[in-house]
Amino acid sequence: MPKELASSPPLITTELPGPNSARLIAEDERYTSPSYTRVYPLVVRRAQGAMIEDMDGNRFLDFTAGIAVCATGHCHPRVVQAIREQSERLLHMSGTDFYYQPQSDLARKLVQITPGNGPKRVFFTNSGAESVEAAFKLARYHTRRPHVIAFFGAFHGRTMGALSLTGSKTRQRAGFAPLVPEVSHVDFPDCYQCPRRTTNDSCCWKTFEQIEDDLFRRTVSPDEVAAFFVEPIQGEGGYIVPPHDFHVRLKRLAEQHGILFIADEV
Known part of the structure; x- marks a missing residue:
């Protein structure tokens, strides 16, 4: 070129x-x-x-x-050179049938550069929606719990499970009901344009009141919740950056109840 x-x-x-x-x-x-x-x-x-x-x-x-x-x-x-060299050696791979060095090399590299000191594994997918579907299934299978909590404004994809978590626009979900059951949505904290129409920054923490006071006490017990699905920064929801310690507090709440914290950062 x-x-x-x-x-x-x-x-x-x-x-x-x-x-x-x-x-x-x-x-x-x-x-x-x-x-x-x-x-x-x-x-x-x-x-x-x-x-x-x-x-x-x-x-x-x-x-x-x-x-x-x-x-x-x-x-x-x-990037072009790497693609050219790989295409001359091998074009098609069947990662569920055989082993391939580039796949293993990439998995090792991803483990090395991702945050966290605990043991890690890599599951390769083709898209963000597929990644969310896999995480959704794994969360339920691992915890043996049915319920998941996502956030208003979130976009997790348009396949059936991911769409059930998506809460950005009604047009994304229109015509596909019934979606996957046992999914609740709560407000994503936005101190710039508070969803509760208040000017007090403390409204950003109303999310935790929704989770602990409304959901956990009135709708679903925390020991039935498999995971929180959350975008570190919401994209389709308006590029919303939450308060600095929001994710720390959400992770702490998850650990308190044995709930998985799943960050959708695709």
């Missing part, structure tokens, strides 16, 4: 979408599932660094970065 794209400035040469992009969009809408919603009429032809070029030669500065997946930019030379 030409190196000049990464250092080229944004450039608009046609109306948007351009004629080539418009033709492909029309074809895509004819053959592709309407469940794929696109935010912009952008048809990407190539990308490098932080720059994207469409089918008509228009160039854009990419602020999405693959929803933060492209941390090294598009088509970083070292």
Whole structure:
């Protein structure tokens, strides 16, 4: 790929979408599932660094970065080289049938760099929703408890179990009931825009009153709760950063009752 794209400035040469992009969009809408919603009429032809070029030669500065997946930019030379070398050795793997050195190497590296001093294991998945589904099943299986607690504003995915935890928008859940039972939602603390419409910072700690006073005393005993599912920082909920010690206090509450603390940071 030409190196000049990464250092080229944004450039608009046609109306948007351009004629080539418009033709492909029309074809895509004819053959592709309407469940794929696109935010912009952008048809990407190539990308490098932080720059994207469409089918008509228009160039854009990419602020999405693959929803933060492209941390090294598009088509970083070292990433491209690693993919090229691996594709020449092996393209398909069956990790549930055989052993592969890259998989073991990556598992070891992830164990080394993730926080915590206790024993760790790695379970590889294809997506965030699949990761949440696996954690959901593991939490119930390990604890032998049925109930889980998630947060309003959370997005955990759209598969059935993950969707049951998702509490960001009604349109995510509409039409799919009944969802997985034994799921409760509580407020995620937001001291900037308090969900309880108060100006006192102490309202951020009303979450724990909801859990301990409302849920644990009136709805579900803590010894029936398998896990808390929580995003360290809510994304779809509005990029909400909770108070500094919120997760510490939630983890302490979980340990007090033998509840698993599951951080969805995908």
